[in-house]
Amino acid sequence: MIVSSEDDLNGLKEIGRICGNAVKIMGAALEPGITTRELDVIGRKVLEDAGAQSAPEFCYEFPGATCISVNEEVAHGIPGDRKIQAGDLVNIDVSGVKNGLFGDTGSSFIVPPVKPKIEKLCRDGKRAMWVGLGQVRTGHPMAAIGNAIGTFARKNRYTLIQNLASHGIGHSLHEEPKELSTWPDPDETRIMEEGLVFTIEPFLSLGGLWAEDGDDPWTLYSEPKAPTVQFEHTIVVTKNGPIILTLVD
Structure with missing residues (x-):
């Protein structure tokens, strides 16, 4: 989507704020004993109270309002009876639609007690996203995003999941530019246009390189198996840098 009007x-800011609030409120509710289904109910209420719908339900009939991935799960975890345990690493990914416009955001959280290396992974996962965001401006190569994130990961001895990409968004949940790499990709030759809307969502890992299918049609796992975090914002490209649509206080 190219933003063409105020x-x-x-509208993008509104749905972005709704999705960001859902992640924030769900993260605050994380505690040992809560099930991922109970967490999902909280996210659904935030969306619906604001007049929005779950995008994965709306677009793909996903079996939940939000994606909640725990420990060995990297992405697209299905809400269910799994109880959150002390020390768990939990990724919450919320995408929504309102008035025909879509937003998408996610964050990883640790339920105390926190292992130092996982705490650092979470901190650096957020930093990796911001490194990518720092490359956004009109006329700049899209490859700069993945190159910068790749340099950060290599310098700090992390790996990146290399088959879960960022994507265009706006009038649909996934649209052009599709498969926007958040790792160094020599085949990426596109240029960022003024008003272009897309996500930036690196998956930073302590050894994982790929996301592989599990036993259900949705949940993805890292290969090799390793703790992995994801942080995501939806942005609009401008000549002065990104407008971050899903950022909340």
Whole structure:
């Protein structure tokens, strides 16, 4: 999507804020004993109270309002009876739609007690996302995003999941530019246009390189198996840098 009006931008900001609030509220509710289904109910209520719908349900009939991935799960975890345990690493990914416009955001959380290396992974996962965001501006190569994140990961001795990419968003959940790499990709030759809307969502890992299918049609696991975090924002490209649509206080 290319933002072409103030109404477009305001609508994207609205759904972005709703999705960001859902992640924030769900993260605050994390505690030992809560099930991922109970957590999902909280996220659904935030969306619906704001007049939005779950995007994965709306687009793909996903069996939940939000994606909640725990420990060995990297992405697209299905909410269910799994109880959160002390020390768990939990990724919450919320995408929503309102008035025909979509937003998408996610964060990884640790339930105390926190292992130092996992705490550092979470901290650096967020830093990796911001490194990518720092490359966003009109006329800049899209490859700069993955190159910068790749340099950060290599310098800090992390790996990146290399088959879970960022994506265009706006009038649909996944649209052009599709498969926007958040790792160094020599085949990426596209240029960022003014008003272009897409996500930036690196998956930073302590050894994982790929996301592989599990026993259900949705949940993905790292290969090799390793703790992995994801942080994601939806942005609009401008000549002065990104407008971050899903950032909340």
